[in-house]
Amino acid sequence: MALLEVTDLRTHFFTREGVVHAVDGVSFAVERGKTLGIVGESGCGKSVLALSIMGLIPRPPAKIVSGSVVFDGSDLVRLREKELEDLRGREIAMIFQDPMTSLNPTLTIGTQITETIRRHYDVSKQDARKKAIELMEEVQIPRAAERLDDYPHRFSGGMRQRVMIAIALSCDPKLLIADEPTTALDVTVQAAVLDLLDDLRHQHDMAMIIITHDMGVVAEAADDILVMYAGQVVEQAQVLELFDHPEHPYTEALLSALPQIEGEGIRSGRLTAIPGRPPDLIHPPEACRFASRCPYANANDTCATVMPELREVRPGHQVRSAHPASERAGSVVGSEVPA
Amino acid sequence: MAINPPEATRAPLVEGERTLQSGAAGAPLRQSNLWMDAWRRYVRNKAAVFAGSVFILLVLYCVLWPIFSPYDPYAVDFAQKSQSPSFAHPFGTDQFGRDLFTRAALGGRVSMLIGFGATLAILLIGVAYGSISGFVGGRLDNAMMRVLDTLYGLPYLPFAIIILAIFGDASLWTLMVALSVASWFTSARIVRGQIITLKENDYIRAAKAVGARWFRVLGRHLLPNTLGVLIIAIFLELPGVILGEAFLSFIGLGISPPEASWGQMANDGRTVYRTSPHIIAVPSILIATLILCANFIADGLRDALDPRTRET
Numbered sequence: 001m002a003l004l005e006v007t008d009l010r011t012h013f014f015t016r017e018g019v020v021h022a023v024d025g026v027s028f029a030v031e032r033g034k035t036l037g038i039v040g041e042s043g044c045g046k047s048v049l050a051l052s053i054m055g056l057i058p059r060p061p062a063k064i065v066s067g068s069v070v071f072d073g074s075d076l077v078r079l080r081e082k083e084l085e086d087l088r089g090r091e092i093a094m095i096f097q098d099p100m101t102s103l104n105p106t107l108t109i110g111t112q113i114t115e116t117i118r119r120h121y122d123v124s125k126q127d128a129r130k131k132a133i134e135l136m137e138e139v140q141i142p143r144a145a146e147r148l149d150d151y152p153h154r155f156s157g158g159m160r161q162r163v164m165i166a167i168a169l170s171c172d173p174k175l176l177i178a179d180e181p182t183t184a185l186d187v188t189v190q191a192a193v194l195d196l197l198d199d200l201r202h203q204h205d206m207a208m209i210i211i212t213h214d215m216g217v218v219a220e221a222a223d224d225i226l227v228m229y230a231g232q233v234v235e236q237a238q239v240l241e242l243f244d245h246p247e248h249p250y251t252e253a254l255l256s257a258l259p260q261i262e263g264e265g266i267r268s269g270r271l272t273a274i275p276g277r278p279p280d281l282i283h284p285p286e287a288c289r290f291a292s293r294c295p296y297a298n299a300n301d302t303c304a305t306v307m308p309e310l311r312e313v314r315p316g317h318q319v320r321s322a323h324p325a326s327e328r329a330g331s332v333v334g335s336e337v338p339a
Numbered sequence: 340m341a342i343n344p345p346e347a348t349r350a351p352l353v354e355g356e357r358t359l360q361s362g363a364a365g366a367p368l369r370q371s372n373l374w375m376d377a378w379r380r381y382v383r384n385k386a387a388v389f390a391g392s393v394f395i396l397l398v399l400y401c402v403l404w405p406i407f408s409p410y411d412p413y414a415v416d417f418a419q420k421s422q423s424p425s426f427a428h429p430f431g432t433d434q435f436g437r438d439l440f441t442r443a444a445l446g447g448r449v450s451m452l453i454g455f456g457a458t459l460a461i462l463l464i465g466v467a468y469g470s471i472s473g474f475v476g477g478r479l480d481n482a483m484m485r486v487l488d489t490l491y492g493l494p495y496l497p498f499a500i501i502i503l504a505i506f507g508d509a510s511l512w513t514l515m516v517a518l519s520v521a522s523w524f525t526s527a528r529i530v531r532g533q534i535i536t537l538k539e540n541d542y543i544r545a546a547k548a549v550g551a552r553w554f555r556v557l558g559r560h561l562l563p564n565t566l567g568v569l570i571i572a573i574f575l576e577l578p579g580v581i582l583g584e585a586f587l588s589f590i591g592l593g594i595s596p597p598e599a600s601w602g603q604m605a606n607d608g609r610t611v612y613r614t615s616p617h618i619i620a621v622p623s624i625l626i627a628t629l630i631l632c633a634n635f636i637a638d639g640l641r642d643a644l645d646p647r648t649r650e651t
């Protein structure tokens with residue numbers, strides 16, 4: 001059985017304007033020791049999904065209205081808050097987007113690491129300190145022993161993200177959720193942090209979920225990719241399969257919106273943007289949510305009225321679209337697919 | 340903003356690489372934290388430093404002088420009555436011949452004790468009420484704030500008078516209760532506002548993400564971060580409370596004679612203000628000085644602890 005199995009998860013926000021369907025029927029699984037990348041544009045529900053798994057959604061206004069999050073045999077949605085607290089940090093850890101604000105400015109780095117260790121393990125202060133120094137060395141913070149008693153403002157963004165990683169790893173979790181771990185960092189630092197995360201994942205034998213809007217990040221780090229659009233999963237496949245043979249028009253558009261060094265479109269000198277905007281999540285259309293922006297959808301197609309189901313077009317490759325690339329008549333991409 | 344120490348004092352770190360530039364590894368780092376930075380900003384404010392010094396002198400005078408004074412503050416001596424300030428009696432004597440310099444120190448003790456005691460009580464109630472309201476949020480928060488809105492309608496001094504009437508006697512403790520019971524509303528609101536703002540911080544979510552329990556989140560991550568505002572609040576509340584005590588004593592509801600408080604002393608001087616104006620002037624000036632100092636200190640502290648409020 002997979003380490004984490006999310007089934008038909010729906011997280012809604014009950015606001016004055018109406019019910020926001022932030023996560024609307026998402027299912028996926030993460031195997032032990034594997035990395036799942038979740039991509040999608042801002043506001044597609046990636047972060048809410050992560051917070052729903054952790055049980056950290058702001059309640060109210062948010063609420064998990066249905067679905068299950070089975071982690072290591074127990075359904076996190078049905079756990080009591082107390083049991084969930086014991087699990088957080090110890091079994092599932094999370095790294096947040098902005099390292100500049102994720103550390104308490106009034107506590108030293110050392111305090112913040114040892115606190116987490118002592119929260120979950122019954123160890124002395126000295127032992128926790130020793131472990132904290134080891135962790136800081138592991139995330140490659142120079143002169144770890146000296147810097148332990150420094151306050152966060154003395155660390156750069158990249159260093160703070162390393163501290164966050166050290167805190168996340170402090171109790172050897174089985175699953176690490178990284179919510180846009182490199183978005184707030186410089187490009188050069190991004191690569192270093194990603195490499196570090198990947199190394200540590202191997203050493204600690206963790207499973208990882210990387211949430212990002214950067215296709216480059218998932219290409220590097222993930223084994224499987226989940227593409228989200230307007231609160232739903234629109235495509236899921238192994239990383240190479242997805243990059244080589246994207247099926248959903250949205251995934252195709254995402255990939256062609258990437259800056260490329262070679263290939264078609266390079267001459268024009270401009271990036272391809274996706275026209276239109278994602279649908280309103282308070283009143284999501286009954287139809288395919290991408291229909292209004294989809295270059296292949298016609299007004300008399302079924303997908304203009306009925307939501308397409310997530311279906312398997314190839315083994316391990318699922319897509320939610322009436323017009324996957326491999327089924328488009330005469331499409332170039334489709335003809336490339338090996339039989 | 341002087342939050343970060345100058346770059347030059349830091350050893351250069353090479354981000355993304357294992358190594359640190361050799362040679363710089365042993366460079367000493369100048370430790371700095373919030374309080375040191377705040378202190379540096381505070382001492383830059385000359386008015387606040389002056390007010391702080393006067394305040395400390397005033398406190399020392401009140402605490403220490405009665406011990407060393409050659410005069411008995413309660414000994415009535417009509418031969419010495421109503422003397423103007425002189426070398427022997429720097430503040431003169433009152434109409435009962437008691438040395439005002441000694442009595443003013445003694446009265447200051449009572450006034451400050453009640454002032455600080457009531458302020459502390461105000462803050463404790465305010466922190467408890469405000470932090471629960473802000474931390475729990477939702478319906479409870481809404482209910483608690485509506486209750487507060489209603490309580491806000493209570494006039495502070497009449498309410499204190501009623502409380503004193505209920506207790507029937509005016510001692511140090513009853514005065515503290517009377518002065519704090521109807522004046523903690525503002526501090527509760529301040530704390531609630533702070534907690535609500537801080538609650539949205541990423542590090543609160545991060546703390547929860549590693550399994551921190553609610554009391555830890557509140558006690559370790561939220562309340563310490565409100566400390567700056569609370570310290571400012573102490574010096575903002577203090578003048579009102581001291582003035583309240585003075586007022587109650589002045590109208591005869593305060594500490595009973597022959598015990599002294601500044602308000603009580605002013606009340607003594609009221610009857611003879613035509614012939615011996617110094618008797619009412621001494622406690623009045625002391626009250627005014629203390630309040631003025633507290634206001635300047637609060638001002639300096641606000642600039643020191645919350646530098647964003649002063650972008651000049």
